[in-house]
Amino acid sequence: MNETYEPVVVTFCCNWCSYAGADAAGTAKVQYPSNVHIVRVMCSGMLHPNIVIDALSKGADGVLVCGCHPGDCHYQEGNLKAEKRGEAIGLILEDLGLEPERFRLEWVSASEGTRFARIATEMVETLRELGPNPFRS
Amino acid sequence: MKGSVLVIGAGISGMRATAELVQEGFKVFLLEQRPTIGGTMAQLDKMYPTNECATCTLLPKMLELTSNENVTLLAFSELKEVTGADGGFKVRLEKKVRYVDPTKCNACTECFPVCPVGAVPMEFNFGRGASKAIRFWSPFPPRKALIDPEACTYIREGKCGEGTEPLCAEACEPDAIDFSQKPAEVEIEVGSIILAAGAKEERGEPLARLGHGRLDNVLTSLEYERLLSGLGPTGGVVKRDDETVPHRVAWIVTEDFDSGGRPRSPTAFMSATSEALGTLERDAGAEAIVISGGPKLEGRGYEAFWNDARERGVQFTTASAAEVTQGPDGALVVSCQGGDRDEIEADMVVLSPPLVASKSMTDLAERLGIGLDDHGLPATPDAHPLKTTRKGVYLCGIAQGSKGIRESVIDACAAAAASAARLAGVRGTEITSPSPPELLPVTADDEAKTAVMICRCGANIAGVLDIQELADYVGTLPHVARVEITPFGCDGVKIKELLGSGEYNRLLVGACSPRTHEPLFQMYTEAGGLNRYLIEIVNLRNQCTWVHAHDKEGVARKARTLMRMGAARVALQEPLTGLSIPVTQSCLVIGGTPAGIACAAELGEMGYATYLAIAEDEPGAGLDANATRLLAPHLESMRESGNVTVYPRATIGQVQGFVGNYTAEVVTEGGSNQVEVGTIVIATRDKMGRPGGEEDYEHALYLTRDDDGFFVGALGNLNPLDFNTDGVFMCGSARDDTSAAWSMVSGEAAASRAAAIISHGEMAESPVVSCVVDENCDGCAYCIEPCPAHAITLIEYMKGKEIKKTVEANEALCKGCGSCMATCPKEGIFVHHFRPDHLRAMVDALLEVA
Ligand SMILES: Cc1cc2nc3c(=O)[nH]c(=O)nc-3n(C[C@H](O)[C@H](O)[C@H](O)COP(=O)(O)OP(=O)(O)OC[C@H]3O[C@@H](n4cnc5c(N)ncnc54)[C@H](O)[C@@H]3O)c2cc1C
Ligand code: SF4
Ligand code: FES
Numbered sequence: 001m002n003e004t005y006e007p008v009v010v011t012f013c014c015n016w017c018s019y020a021g022a023d024a025a026g027t028a029k030v031q032y033p034s035n036v037h038i039v040r041v042m043c044s045g046m047l048h049p050n051i052v053i054d055a056l057s058k059g060a061d062g063v064l065v066c067g068c069h070p071g072d073c074h075y076q077e078g079n080l081k082a083e084k085r086g087e088a089i090g091l092i093l094e095d096l097g098l099e100p101e102r103f104r105l106e107w108v109s110a111s112e113g114t115r116f117a118r119i120a121t122e123m124v125e126t127l128r129e130l131g132p133n134p135f136r137s
Numbered sequence: 138m139k140g141s142v143l144v145i146g147a148g149i150s151g152m153r154a155t156a157e158l159v160q161e162g163f164k165v166f167l168l169e170q171r172p173t174i175g176g177t178m179a180q181l182d183k184m185y186p187t188n189e190c191a192t193c194t195l196l197p198k199m200l201e202l203t204s205n206e207n208v209t210l211l212a213f214s215e216l217k218e219v220t221g222a223d224g225g226f227k228v229r230l231e232k233k234v235r236y237v238d239p240t241k242c243n244a245c246t247e248c249f250p251v252c253p254v255g256a257v258p259m260e261f262n263f264g265r266g267a268s269k270a271i272r273f274w275s276p277f278p279p280r281k282a283l284i285d286p287e288a289c290t291y292i293r294e295g296k297c298g299e300g301t302e303p304l305c306a307e308a309c310e311p312d313a314i315d316f317s318q319k320p321a322e323v324e325i326e327v328g329s330i331i332l333a334a335g336a337k338e339e340r341g342e343p344l345a346r347l348g349h350g351r352l353d354n355v356l357t358s359l360e361y362e363r364l365l366s367g368l369g370p371t372g373g374v375v376k377r378d379d380e381t382v383p384h385r386v387a388w389i390v391t392e393d394f395d396s397g398g399r400p401r402s403p404t405a406f407m408s409a410t411s412e413a414l415g416t417l418e419r420d421a422g423a424e425a426i427v428i429s430g431g432p433k434l435e436g437r438g439y440e441a442f443w444n445d446a447r448e449r450g451v452q453f454t455t456a457s458a459a460e461v462t463q464g465p466d467g468a469l470v471v472s473c474q475g476g477d478r479d480e481i482e483a484d485m486v487v488l489s490p491p492l493v494a495s496k497s498m499t500d501l502a503e504r505l506g507i508g509l510d511d512h513g514l515p516a517t518p519d520a521h522p523l524k525t526t527r528k529g530v531y532l533c534g535i536a537q538g539s540k541g542i543r544e545s546v547i548d549a550c551a552a553a554a555a556s557a558a559r560l561a562g563v564r565g566t567e568i569t570s571p572s573p574p575e576l577l578p579v580t581a582d583d584e585a586k587t588a589v590m591i592c593r594c595g596a597n598i599a600g601v602l603d604i605q606e607l608a609d610y611v612g613t614l615p616h617v618a619r620v621e622i623t624p625f626g627c628d629g630v631k632i633k634e635l636l637g638s639g640e641y642n643r644l645l646v647g648a649c650s651p652r653t654h655e656p657l658f659q660m661y662t663e664a665g666g667l668n669r670y671l672i673e674i675v676n677l678r679n680q681c682t683w684v685h686a687h688d689k690e691g692v693a694r695k696a697r698t699l700m701r702m703g704a705a706r707v708a709l710q711e712p713l714t715g716l717s718i719p720v721t722q723s724c725l726v727i728g729g730t731p732a733g734i735a736c737a738a739e740l741g742e743m744g745y746a747t748y749l750a751i752a753e754d755e756p757g758a759g760l761d762a763n764a765t766r767l768l769a770p771h772l773e774s775m776r777e778s779g780n781v782t783v784y785p786r787a788t789i790g791q792v793q794g795f796v797g798n799y800t801a802e803v804v805t806e807g808g809s810n811q812v813e814v815g816t817i818v819i820a821t822r823d824k825m826g827r828p829g830g831e832e833d834y835e836h837a838l839y840l841t842r843d844d845d846g847f848f849v850g851a852l853g854n855l856n857p858l859d860f861n862t863d864g865v866f867m868c869g870s871a872r873d874d875t876s877a878a879w880s881m882v883s884g885e886a887a888a889s890r891a892a893a894i895i896s897h898g899e900m901a902e903s904p905v906v907s908c909v910v911d912e913n914c915d916g917c918a919y920c921i922e923p924c925p926a927h928a929i930t931l932i933e934y935m936k937g938k939e940i941k942k943t944v945e946a947n948e949a950l951c952k953g954c955g956s957c958m959a960t961c962p963k964e965g966i967f968v969h970h971f972r973p974d975h976l977r978a979m980v981d982a983l984l985e986v987a
């Protein structure tokens with residue numbers, strides 16, 4: 001495996017809970033790897049599976065989607081819809097020959113800064129073990 | 138009657154009362170004796186029980202107030218005399234001498250380095266840290282310099298450095314230095330007065346016995362907060378007087394020694410816990426021990442906070458500390474009684490005393506013409522905890538008694554409601570509404586010319602990142618036309634300067650979190666002549682420098698990547714304007730609790746049509762003698778105003794709509810009633826839904842409860858009455874268990890929250906809603922079912938001879954969640970500001986190699 005390989009992670013966080021949770025990691029100065037880059041969306045249920053697939057087929061090593069815990073979604077059930085789409089994304093990954101671990105869906109509340117940092121760290125570690133996305137040019 | 142209010146004290150409670158009143162249509166004069174605002178909260182690091190950063194929470198609120206045209210801030214001023222009566226007070230004030238004309242000072246700080254007098258102790262930091270004789274009093278607004286006459290040698294002896302001419306005056310370009318300044322008298326007329334003058338940590342005997350003022354490294358809680366604060370004298374690193382970092386810190390909650398039978402204050406135990414936690418966050422190996430008479434966990438969330446602190450290593454011991462001495466090696470020794478250890482050694486000892494009336498309260502009370510109680514706090518003879526002995530003078534915050542920030546905010550809203558109710562007849566007579574800003578016409582086809590502002594955020598960002606290097610990189614990105622660095626972007630100065638030129642049609646800001654600062658930055662953007670959706674904020678602080686502080690290379694690379702992503706997105710952003718929707722100027726209050734009754738009565742008195750749905754036979758039935766006596770004035774005002782319709786033995790049927798426009802079914806024995814309201818207040822923990830009803834109102838309004846059955850509200854210490862669902866508020870037993878008196882106060886406070894919305898006939902809706910792309914939509918209708926707002930309908934129309942299908946989205950109903958966008962197989966519907974091409978552009982920019 002490439003020694004200098006640094007995984008690139010695209011993270012989509014919903015505005016109401018998870019983005020605030022990632023902010024809370026900052027406020028508490030909980031450290032996590034700098035490979036994780038957050039894109040803010042209003043709800044995890046806003047994210048079209050194509051956006052995730054696109055990111056992976058363009059060479060992102062992993063995509064992490066974070067939403068509110070079930071029951072906490074600002075729009076009621078956007079997160080549950082995201083969960084269903086997550087299953088579909090898993091199937092497409094299989095078709096593309098990508099490992100299922102390259103996509104991860106997690107619930108993070110606004111106060112769970114430590115949890116966000118832990119998930120981010122785990123994701124990067126997993127991707128380090130998997131090695132670079134074969135679609136990376 | 139006068140449609141304006143004087144608020145005395147610009148701590149969080151005075152600030153909040155001010156903010157509520159201006160939203161409700163009143164002009165406010167905000168009087169503060171210190172040169173800067175924020176009070177005690179401005180001196181805190183993190184807050185219990187939410188662990189939020191006090192500065193991050195408070196600063197945006199300060200800036201909102203100082204930029205509001207209906208707030209006249211009178212900082213560094215004092216009250217002289219109050220004449221007149223409730224509804225029409227005449228107030229005489231005096232502006233103190235600062236030797237700087239605040240209307241000319243632009244906070245450039247050019248005078249600071251030239252001033253030859255240094256080492257002036259900073260009062261804001263309790264003497265720690267030093268400034269020049271000309272300085273800012275604190276890091277907070279209003280950012281205007283002032284001269285300390287005790288320190289300035291020119292004022293004292295007519296000398297400045299080597300010469301006899303003041304060097305600051307020479308350095309001051311706008312010519313703001315004025316040694317001939319005299320105290321200025323101001324006379325104002327107001328309809329009511331809100332006293333929010335706060336309290337102080339107790340000093341004196343108990344503290345002296347424990348070494349304060351006598352031994353080095355014995356501090357009070359508030360002094361210690363300044364050491365924890367990133368804006369404090371040590372930049373957030375706790376240091377002893379000899380500059381070494383303490384590893385063993387002990388807190389003594391001194392109020393446990395009060396034998397006068399005074400109730401222990403909730404703040405002392407909790408603030409000690411919070412500071413201990415903050416200490417461990419900085420140094421996980423440190424020893425932090427809290428010595429107290431036992432945990433004091435009265436508020437909601439306090440116990441969880443305490444448990445978290447214990448889990449993270451804070452030690453607690455129940456004992457009484459008799460004495461603090463200094464051992465031969467310099468270590469401090471706390472002698473304890475009643476605990477498991479007789480002696481506790483520490484490098485630093487922090488004393489957490491109760492909050493008591495400040496010395497100046499006696500003087501202030503005299504000028505205000507109000508009475509004081511045995512503790513030296515304003516007396517409240519009417520059993521109402523916020524009504525002083527003088528009619529029309531209300532009380533809030535810790536000037537009323539020791540309490541936390543959430544409770545201070547509730548008081549402030551209640552005091553605002555009392556003023557707004559009393560002055561309802563003259564609402565809107567003293568305010569001016571802002572003229573809509575002149576906006577640069579920008580279309581989607583115009584090429585993006587992006588101005589970039591990168592904020593140092595003190596040392597928060599610039600202490601970790603090489604800002605200049607980042608700025609140079611950003612300058613090479615497509616569409617970026619100019620890059621500027623600023624010390625504190627949130628003061629708005631740099632944005633004004635950048636946009637003032639009219640040359641740029643996009644603004645990219647690298648700073649703190651859009652979650653906290655987007656509204657403020659959007660406001661500045663619009664004031665600068667750009668539509669508020671043409672700005673993008675890159676979170677360089679919370680999601681970069683704060684979380685990768687030790688990875689020099691990684692943090693720099695990520696900062697470049699985040700800025701690249703932001704630049705790509707902002708270039709695609711479009712100007713957006715939301716609908717202006719009519720607001721039904723009425724409110725439904727659910728629950729016949731003291732809170733519900735108080736809320737409905739207050740809204741009725743303010744003149745709004747109010748519907749009170751109660752389970753009881755009549756309002757007030759079932760209350761005990763104490764509550765009945767307390768609520769008598771509200772029950773009477775409810776009858777008198779004629780604006781409150783009571784629905785006894787009611788249940789709530791279907792509820793529909795959104796902020797400003799709710800329809801609710803209130804079912805009584807007489808039948809079903811449809812009420813149209815702008816806001817809804819939940820004033821009871823009891824379920825009031827229709828038994829067996831189809832859809833429960835709690836569900837329809839997305840309200841959730843915790844394990845104890847209390848409703849879960851919006852996050853944050855400053856939102857104690859708000860739900861995440863706009864236009865719905867909670868009070869009384871819906872939010873916690875409290876006495877009838879405080880339940881009533883929270884009801885009055887909720888009235889203020891509701892009035893802030895329904896005092897306007899219309900409100901601006903967010904333009905972040907869905908939009909159908911006609912070319913792509915083929916009417917497959919997949920998006921209809923997932924839409925939680927039922928905003929989408931299928932329509933059929935004739936095109937030539939063919940029947941065509943498409944969908945239509947209702948902007949007023951749409952919440953902008955994007956479920957439709959994520960479901961559509963053809964990109965036939967999207968949400969403005971979060972378009973698929975925005976997301977793709979960001980991903981592409983991320984994957985580009987820096
Ligand atoms: C060490 C410490 C830690 C704390 N930690 C927390 C916490 O973590 N969480 C929490 O919820 N609460 C905490 N609290 C309590 C919290 O600080 C208060 O609840 C809150 O700040 C009270 O705000 P206030 O506006 O009522 O009073 P203050 O903040 O005291 O404001 C009063 C203002 O009035 C001004 N003033 C006084 N007299 C006059 C006058 N004569 N004329 C004009 N202006 C005047 C003062 O200068 C001041 O600016 C803490 C308190 C202390 C002391
Ligand atoms: S954005 Fe959400 S609320 Fe709006 S139409 Fe689409 S699904 Fe409905
Ligand atoms: S808003 Fe967080 S997942 Fe829907």
